[in-house]
Amino acid sequence: MQETKVNQMRKQVDHIYRSESRRVFATLIRLLGDFDLAEEAMHEAFAVAAEKWPGEGMPANPRTWLVSVGRFKAIDAIRRRTRFDVSLAELGQRLDSSGIEVKDDENVEDDRLRLIFTCCHPALPQDAQIALTLREVCGLKTEAIASAFLVAPPTLAQRIVRAKAKIRDARIPYQVPSRTDLPERLDTVLQVIYLVFNEGYAASSGASLTRADLSGEAIRLGRLVMALLPEPEVMGLLALMLLQESRRNARTTSTGDLILLEDQDRSLWNPAQISEGRALVQQALASQRIGAYTLQGAIAAVHAEAPSTAATDWAQIVALYTLLGQIEHSPIIDLNRAVAVAMRDGPAAGLRLIDAILADGNLANYHLAHAARADLCRRLEKTADAEASYQRALALVKQEPERRFLERRLRELG
Amino acid sequence: MKYMLLIYSDENAWTESEQKHCYKESIELTQKLNANGQYLGSSPLQPVSTATSVRVRDGKRLVTDGPFAETREQLGGYFLVDAANLDDAIAIAGRIPAARKGTVEIRPILELKGLLPEQ
Structure with missing residues (x-):
């Protein structure tokens, strides 16, 4: 009896790790001002949870509890290390005096957005933006990202280390950009997401499994940004990705050969993704602030609506490409x-x-x-x-x- | 945090009146930055034709004519500013008039204990 209870709690800790660890991490970065310290603190907090929750029961608000414990653990670690590293002393003092209570639940979603904008800062090289976003926002392992992008793990790890050093040394802020900078900065974020998607979509042979995962990860990222910042171009990109993804099963043969749009078996297209994508395109177009992703999404939607190549509204597609060419x-x-x-x-x-x-x-x-x-x-x-x-x-x-x-x-x- | 904003541009791309106008606008910017408490120092530099390079090797001093490196764009001036973070420094760099013609390189200052502050 006792044994099953412990097992149940273990499962619950696992579940909370999957659903909350990235949020806890994002908030800890804001509180601690350092990526590595935050990651360490987050893992320590979950270790304490796994140890204490089975006996004491789960706290009312696990996320707040984890952030709070993580922050204490980080202060402890800094105190211990301060003896060896003088530069940490100042940080330790600052954290000590910044209050004990962690109760800003409403700030948590902002923290996730802050993390995305920091990882996709234009002062970082694009390959580092991609690696950082997948690692810090999505929580993928360095090895998994390296194999998906066909680079050696040490190369990718070095990319991430350099980017974190620049964030720290040049003081790239942990904040959502100002209204004037937002369109430009959002564009960088969307570009990173679309590059991740395409990396998973363009390649269809070899390590195909991990690559499809990349597209799924990009769609998840798109949904996250959409929930945090429902701008028309975010809808447009999410629609574009969903509509392209809807054709995945129809675009290659079982042996990995390419099938052109005109030859695809349209009954293999994913209807749920198509209807979600079409609805998003409509919503983005209705905003009257139409950007390049929305237009590409609209083109994909016209294809998705057509029963065959011959019956496709090509006049509409030509018109959309003409508009797109004017923007870009x-x-x-x-x-x-x-x-x-x-x-x-x-x-x-x-x-x-x-x-x-x-x-x-x-x-x-x-x-x-x-x-x-x-x-x-x-x-x-x-x-x-x-x-x-x-x-x-x-x-x-x-x-x-x-x-x-x-x-x-x-x-x-x- | 302190940032050095280094201004690079092709010296030959400026007409005399453009340069005068740029100096005037730059002075206005220094005054605005100063009013915000963000100004630490700034100056244009004489053209690269006035540059002299010095190196000491094996205890011997070697003086040569010209800049450190011959490039199409040259260092033409700088701003030293106090900014909250890189985004703040980027915003200031974007207001430097010479950024419209050349490039502003932002470098965070490495704080060194014992180094005398700017006068």
């Missing part, structure tokens, strides 16, 4: 627009646009530009042109499934 000048957007024009007006119209883009030289080394050109030439039965463009794309492609796809298309030309 990019030859890749021009390329996507050209492909949509080809679907609306026929391959000859699209080919004229792609040739103009390639003539500008910006996408000369982008394999998808040549692959798109090859496809339009194929449809126009310009076999020699198609073959040359497939060869060019093959010389530039880096991903194995994409290479196999291009080789197949080249063979089919006959």
